[in-house]
Amino acid sequence: MKTIRNFSIIAHIDHGKSTLADRMIQMCGMVTDREFKDQLLDNMEIERERGITIKSQTICLPYTAKDGTKYTLNLVDTPGHVDFSYEVSRALASCEGALLLIDAAQGIEAQTLANLYLAMENDLDIIPVVNKIDLPSAEPEKVTEQIEEDLGMDGDTIKLCSAKTGKGVDDVLEAIVKYLPPPEGDPEAPLQALIFDANYDPYRGTIISCRIINGRLKTGDNIIFMSNGAEYKVEELGIFHFRREPQKELSAGEVGYIIAGVKTVSDTKPGDTITLKSAPCADPLEGFQEVQQVVFSSIYPISTDDYEDLAAALEKLKLNDAALTFQKDSSAALGFGFRCGFLGLLHLEVVQERLEREFGISLILTVPSVRYNFYLNDGRELIVDNPAHFPDPSTIDRVEEPYIKATILIPERYMGTVMTLCMERRGENTNYHYPMPGRIEFTCELPLAEVIYDFYDILKSVTQGYGSFDYELADYRGSDLVKLDFLVNGEPVDALSQLVHRTKARERGVRGCNRLKEEIPRQMFKIAIQAAIGGSFVARTNISALRKDVTAKCYGGDISRKRKLLEKQKAGKKRMKTVGNVDIPQSAFLAVLKSDQ
Amino acid sequence: MLDSYLSSHREDILPHGLYIHIPFCRSKCDYCAFYSIAGTNLPIERFFKGLHKEISFYSQRSSMANREFATIFFGGGTPTMLSPSSLVELLQLSRNIFDVDDNPEVSIEVNPATVDYNGLLTLRRGGFNRISIGVQSLNDEELRLLGRPHCVAEAEKTMRSARRAGFHNVSIDLMYGLPGQTPSQWRETLLRGLEMEPQHLSIYELTPEEGTPLARRLAEDVCHLPHEDEVLEMMDITVRECTAMGILRYEISNYALPGFECEHNRNYWRAYPYLGLGPGAVSRLNIRRAANVADVNAYCESIEQAGVVPVEEEVLDDETWFREAVIMGLRMLDGVSISELHHRFGINALTYYGEILSKLINDKFLVIDGDHLHLSPLGLPIANSIMARLV
Numbered sequence: 001m002k003t004i005r006n007f008s009i010i011a012h013i014d015h016g017k018s019t020l021a022d023r024m025i026q027m028c029g030m031v032t033d034r035e036f037k038d039q040l041l042d043n044m045e046i047e048r049e050r051g052i053t054i055k056s057q058t059i060c061l062p063y064t065a066k067d068g069t070k071y072t073l074n075l076v077d078t079p080g081h082v083d084f085s086y087e088v089s090r091a092l093a094s095c096e097g098a099l100l101l102i103d104a105a106q107g108i109e110a111q112t113l114a115n116l117y118l119a120m121e122n123d124l125d126i127i128p129v130v131n132k133i134d135l136p137s138a139e140p141e142k143v144t145e146q147i148e149e150d151l152g153m154d155g156d157t158i159k160l161c162s163a164k165t166g167k168g169v170d171d172v173l174e175a176i177v178k179y180l181p182p183p184e185g186d187p188e189a190p191l192q193a194l195i196f197d198a199n200y201d202p203y204r205g206t207i208i209s210c211r212i213i214n215g216r217l218k219t220g221d222n223i224i225f226m227s228n229g230a231e232y233k234v235e236e237l238g239i240f241h242f243r244r245e246p247q248k249e250l251s252a253g254e255v256g257y258i259i260a261g262v263k264t265v266s267d268t269k270p271g272d273t274i275t276l277k278s279a280p281c282a283d284p285l286e287g288f289q290e291v292q293q294v295v296f297s298s299i300y301p302i303s304t305d306d307y308e309d310l311a312a313a314l315e316k317l318k319l320n321d322a323a324l325t326f327q328k329d330s331s332a333a334l335g336f337g338f339r340c341g342f343l344g345l346l347h348l349e350v351v352q353e354r355l356e357r358e359f360g361i362s363l364i365l366t367v368p369s370v371r372y373n374f375y376l377n378d379g380r381e382l383i384v385d386n387p388a389h390f391p392d393p394s395t396i397d398r399v400e401e402p403y404i405k406a407t408i409l410i411p412e413r414y415m416g417t418v419m420t421l422c423m424e425r426r427g428e429n430t431n432y433h434y435p436m437p438g439r440i441e442f443t444c445e446l447p448l449a450e451v452i453y454d455f456y457d458i459l460k461s462v463t464q465g466y467g468s469f470d471y472e473l474a475d476y477r478g479s480d481l482v483k484l485d486f487l488v489n490g491e492p493v494d495a496l497s498q499l500v501h502r503t504k505a506r507e508r509g510v511r512g513c514n515r516l517k518e519e520i521p522r523q524m525f526k527i528a529i530q531a532a533i534g535g536s537f538v539a540r541t542n543i544s545a546l547r548k549d550v551t552a553k554c555y556g557g558d559i560s561r562k563r564k565l566l567e568k569q570k571a572g573k574k575r576m577k578t579v580g581n582v583d584i585p586q587s588a589f590l591a592v593l594k595s596d597q
Numbered sequence: 598m599l600d601s602y603l604s605s606h607r608e609d610i611l612p613h614g615l616y617i618h619i620p621f622c623r624s625k626c627d628y629c630a631f632y633s634i635a636g637t638n639l640p641i642e643r644f645f646k647g648l649h650k651e652i653s654f655y656s657q658r659s660s661m662a663n664r665e666f667a668t669i670f671f672g673g674g675t676p677t678m679l680s681p682s683s684l685v686e687l688l689q690l691s692r693n694i695f696d697v698d699d700n701p702e703v704s705i706e707v708n709p710a711t712v713d714y715n716g717l718l719t720l721r722r723g724g725f726n727r728i729s730i731g732v733q734s735l736n737d738e739e740l741r742l743l744g745r746p747h748c749v750a751e752a753e754k755t756m757r758s759a760r761r762a763g764f765h766n767v768s769i770d771l772m773y774g775l776p777g778q779t780p781s782q783w784r785e786t787l788l789r790g791l792e793m794e795p796q797h798l799s800i801y802e803l804t805p806e807e808g809t810p811l812a813r814r815l816a817e818d819v820c821h822l823p824h825e826d827e828v829l830e831m832m833d834i835t836v837r838e839c840t841a842m843g844i845l846r847y848e849i850s851n852y853a854l855p856g857f858e859c860e861h862n863r864n865y866w867r868a869y870p871y872l873g874l875g876p877g878a879v880s881r882l883n884i885r886r887a888a889n890v891a892d893v894n895a896y897c898e899s900i901e902q903a904g905v906v907p908v909e910e911e912v913l914d915d916e917t918w919f920r921e922a923v924i925m926g927l928r929m930l931d932g933v934s935i936s937e938l939h940h941r942f943g944i945n946a947l948t949y950y951g952e953i954l955s956k957l958i959n960d961k962f963l964v965i966d967g968d969h970l971h972l973s974p975l976g977l978p979i980a981n982s983i984m985a986r987l988v
Contacts (some may be wrong), residue, residue: 007937376636518779522962523982524962524979524982525960545984546979547825547829547978547979548825548828548829548832548978548979549978549979549980549981550802550804550981551983552801552802552804552850552868552924553801553850554849554865554928555672555797555862555865556614556616556865556871556873556881557873557878557879558877559616559865559879559881559886559921559925560879560886560888560911561926562924563917563920563921563988566924566981566984566985567988568988569981569982569985569988570985570986572986573985573986581956
């Protein structure tokens with residue numbers, strides 16, 4: 001156990017976490033230079049494109065220290081976005097230490113702090129690492145000073161490196177074995193294994209990633225998941241060396257995988273405790289929570305013929321994405337689809353992109369909603385996350401909506417703008433302090449509904465990219481909701497409906513009409529767009545009929561090109577949804593939410 | 598003739614069009630995105646020999662044996678960049694090699710001031726019987742703006758010379774919707790064009806093609822296209838003034854005195870077969886559409902060395918071809934014949950398109966008139982949007 005180190009890398013998005021991980025993998029001789037591909041750990045196409053890690057992966061690195069001692073370093077990778085903070089916390093709970101990675105040009109950001117707090121809550125030892133020192137704009141001295149003074153960390157432990165060039169990464173590896181503690185735990189105690197991740201393998205079922213806290217586990221053992229009492233028999237266990245490497249046993253302090261015939265990853269819950277059926281432990285490990293979906297949206301195939309394919313695709317995604325929930329839904333305008341729950345908006349976008357790219361299905365997503373609690377006059381309680389299920393207003397006694405506690409880190413000069421933004425979004429209990437000179441850590445309680453769509457984008461834009469944002473769910477508070485509907489040529493389009501705070505409803509209606517006018521192309525008829533609350537209209541705009549196309553000449557040499565142009569136009573039309581006789585483009589369904597910038 | 602085609606299911610019974618492309622211009626116009634080269638030291642002589650060889654090549658091709666050509670069209674570019682005698686030689690050669698109708702329509706495009714009276718006389722006596730003059734505008738300022746290398750007076754002079762040389766079937770090209778143009782300016786150009794007494798007019802809305810100097814100027818806000826309302830008024834003026842002169846619109850952008858419709862172009866819109874010769878020229882014979890390499894030097898080199906022209910080919914499947922025939926046919930005001938389409942392609946347009954088509958008819962964008970399906974006055978201005986539903 002003395003030669004094991006379990007650690008994570010925590011960082012603000014884009015500070016170079018995956019690059020450092022890949023560089024360490026290479027330096028430990030896991031891959032040859034020829035095999036070295038950027039961002040080995042970020043596998044999914046979308047992850048590579050967005051430069052973020054969605055699905056974490058763990059790897060076991062054999063490392064020979066400068067004094068000749070051979071160590072096993074378990075690098076537990078964590079997802080890098082606010083939507084996944086619970087998953088991050090469970091991954092951190094399986095470690096003793098963490099590298100706090102900070103961009104030498106950007107310095108400390110909101111997620112740096114959020115991750116640091118998370119690591120401290122899990123009692124991790126921390127090595128600050130200043131990355132990207134090769135950048136021309138790097139200011140390693142300044143960032144080092146920030147870490148010492150603002151985070152109050154020991155300057156001696158700070159390591160400087162460039163994961164991109166490899167410079168200083170050997171010192172980082174050496175620091176891991178020197179400064180981070182080996183795991184503790186009793187191999188002879190009853191088994192307690194912490195599940196921190198699960199992946200789906202089409203041949204083997206769920207591959208559970210876990211940390212053995214106490215006890216030991218062997219192939220053939222019968223295990224119990226303590227959250228639901230489910231029993232399985234261990235078919236295989238081992239460690240991650242890029243490929244899975246089976247072992248005879250895993251014991252206290254080790255990080256590895258278990259294959260036990262678990263059919264879908266949703267049966268495996270991060271934070272759950274595994275114990276032995278024959279000698280169970282007394283209590284589960286602390287910190288387990290059921291995953292909470294906070295954003296809900298309906299997904300419809302543009303072509304109704306694709307419904308079965310969409311169902312199959314969601315089933316497949318679900319195998320590997322425990323956080324995604326879905327159930328059948330239907331819309332008068334869009335036909336059959338699914339109501340889906342997501343951890344946050346990024347999660348929603350990732351699912352949308354995977355469905356479109358990996359499964360080739362064109363989709364319409366409806367306006368995302370949060371989950372509201374309705375208390376009715378007759379004493380009943382109703383949970384509503386879909387505008388379609390909005391109860392008759394006369395039956396409502398009161399409503400509650402979810403709030404978050406937002407932490408925003410900004411340079412001082414943006415205080416005013418950010419304050420205004422939060423007020424516009426119905427922020428409460430704003431507070432701020434100066435964690436470091438020139439910077440403000442602004443905290444604010446906001447209705448979740450006000451941030452799910454474009455809050456982060458707007459924050460970025462009003463702070464010229466300097467603002468960073470993190471949040472945690474707070475509680476439910478009283479609200480005053482109405483249902484805002486949009487009508488196209490007199491026909492209500494249920495998929496455009498949204499639940500909004502009464503004070504915002506008219507403004508949203510006007511804005512939504514304008515957005516729809518921008519998004520819906522002119523067609524062969526005049527189109528009326530209206531917004532209504534209850535029975536009364538609050539906004540209207542018209543899209544005038546298309547009166548002319550450009551009628552170019554067309555002779556023998558132009559025919560093929562002309563046909564292809566028309567085919568393209570037709571394909572564009574196919575990506576639209578026809579409601580009544582109006583073709584509504586995919587983009588319009590989300591655009592109704594967009595604010596003016 | 599159609600009956601024998603229908604009974605034989607053979608396309609070669611249909612009238613064919615022969616197109617010959619001359620890829621040279623005096624200078625390149627600011628709106629033009631077609632393939633042509635301009636300047637001095639043009640490889641005109643080399644091209645002439647190459648084209649000669651390409652035409653001659655067909656004397657050995659049995660695939661042409663049963664095909665009869667009803668029309669010949671020399672287009673460009675500016676065909677008159679070649680000398681009139683060379684053009685006549687090429688025409689004569691074509692008539693010797695291909696099976697050409699006894700009384701074919703033989704058209705040539707000319708640009709003002711690229712050919713004089715004697716040249717036109719040579720062309721007329723050499724067998725050309727239809728001429729299409731690239732007038733474009735009858736306003737000197739507009740011509741300059743378009744980068745046209747001629748003036749109004751030259752256009753009118755070319756018209757007079759053509760008449761004198763014995764051309765009794767003359768077409769002029771005009772463009773509207775030019776940057777800064779008002780409807781009344783367009784009316785002036787159009788009336789002046791009609792005063793030239795052409796039998797035929799091709800009237801286009803200016804389309805800014807990507808990559809042209811004009812498109813750049815528009816993108817940089819140096820100039821602006823007229824507003825949609827103004828363009829609609831110009832379209833209105835066009836139909837009104839032409840009709841008043843007995844010149845009827847028979848295709849989206851073509852107008853003629855009855856009996857002077859361009860047979861060669863109508864051939865394209867009817868999806869009849871055509872053979873194109875010269876660089877960049879396109880052929881469509883049966884299901885095969887082939888475009889000759891659009892580069893004079895590559896064209897000549899290949900002809901000289903290998904005796905063949907490199908082509909880019911597209912093979913049409915039946916349905917694509919059928920839909921293409923529908924959208925091309927709808928360009929003509931009398932539209933498509935449903936029975937002819939059915940006989941040629943084995944597809945019934947009404948059942949094939951089903952609801953899409955019946956909706957367009959119900960909404961009065963398309964009209965069923967006996968056997969014919971055609972655009973209505975309501976549908977004509979938005980022909981593209983309608984065709985995009987049928988393609």
